Amino acid sequence: MSRIVAIAVLGATSLGVLPLAAAETAAGRTMGTSWSVIWHGPDELDSAAVQDDLQRLLEQIESLMSTWRDDSEVSRFNASRSTDWFEVSPETFRVVSRSLEVSAMSGGAFDVTVSRLIDIWGFGHKGEQPHPTDSEIETARQLVGWSKIVLCADPPAIRKTEPLLSLNLSAIAKGYAVDRLADFLESVGVADYLVEVGGETRVKGNRSDGTAWRLGIEQPVAGRRRVRRVLPLSGPSRGVATSGDYRNRRRFGDRVVSHTIDPRTGRPVDHDLAAVTVVAGDCMTADAFATTLMVLGPTDGFDYARQHHIAALFLVRDGDGIREESTDEYRAMVARPEETSATVGWWSTWLAVFALVVLAVLGLSAGVLLKGKMLVGSCGGLALLCNDRDDPHCGACRVPGTKSDGEMSGHADHTVHRDSAVQESGPESTGEGQRGSG
Secondary structure, rough: EEEEEEOOOOOOOOOOOOOOOOOOOEEEEOOOOEEEEEEEEEOOOHHHHHHHHHHHHHHHHHHHHHOOOOHHHHHHHHHHOOOOOOOOHHHHHHHHHHHHHHHHHHHOOOOOOHHHHHHOOOOOOOOOOOOOOHHHHHHHHHOHHHHHHEEEEEOOEEEEOOOOOOOOOOOOEEEHHHHHHHHHHHOOOOOOOEEOOEEEEEEEEEEOOOOOEEEEEEOOOOOOOOOOEEEOOOOEEEEEEEOOOOOOOOEEOOOOEEEEOOOOOOEEEEOOEEEEEEEEEOOOHHHHHHHHHHHHHHHHHHHHHHHHOOOOEEEEEEEOEEEEEOOHHHHHHHHHHHHHHHHHHHHHHHHHHHOOOOOHHHHHHHHHHHHHHOOOOOOOHHHHHHHHHHHOOOOOOOOOOOOOOOOOOOOOOOOOOOOOOOOOOOOOOOOOOHOOOO
16 A cells, blocks of 8 residues: 555645644554554543553554464464364454455455465565466466355354465555544544554544645655645545555566556556545545555546545556546545635635624714714714713713713813813723724
């Protein structure tokens, strides 16, 4: 799988969105790769304890599904030559069961029994191998086939009808691990997070500044790491996975082959699809579909994605360049966060301005509405109300009262000057400060 880079600094803050709590982070190593988590949530969460719990979850998954550990559950199943039922954990059963579902849907393009083919092409734990002969490829193909795995749900168990058949869950296990970490975060009250294991990613909610999570999709060029496109995601939980042919490759003479093996032919894929990114409701599904589409290629894969309503972005080699093709579901998903953010930001800004204008007009009109007076100064005649307080001047603009001196109780001999000092101010005073700041 190719990496999807989590970008924490791209994109401007949407207008009208207040900053949220500071983000917490955790990271480590698992399954021969790295993992990282960014989240913000309940203040009472102990970030160190959360990291320990996440690492323990990953170690548990690795002890079940890793083919690089001889003592893992999957490795023990592979080593067995029995065709009897082999009891497995609910976790392993769930992953194998989902794998067989995708295999059936794809006509065998996705197949977790391809270990023998991976090994003879030099991409397995045995390391580099010479170019396999046609006979070796055909022999290995006889030991491959998703239909040779049988499931029993209660108690969870699997068995193989071919004694030498073995499982390799690398095309789906990292996605499953991402889902387990995300589910744990949600169980402790975290609503906004980004979880990544070996490039497979799941996000929910928003970043700590209130903007969408932004994932960088790499330019599919061997030997270089450069972001080609940014995928913004926010709101409901979604998994993202990319499969490509430009990272893990081998050279046989003048020929370079990809680590993606087509189980139907027993050979590395040979087409112009450089990479494909899939967005799904969970990362395990995204992981499996990304591999499926990579095997099917730019034409059959695109048709399959449209038929099954998969949100997918295809990066296809076209001469010396890369051509992008995407499904309707992918385009709708990408457009929604940016358009929503822009729309909310625009409306929140202008609604605030409109509200201030309305308040200002109401303030300016209050004097007229309440006293039937003409507008005076910048306060709309409110200064005239100071007559009812025996105040000859307004605290804001010092507009004199209009009643005759004889009508001013207690002040028959009082003479008003425009430049005299304000005689009183208090809670009832009216002035610019009561409008609020713009």
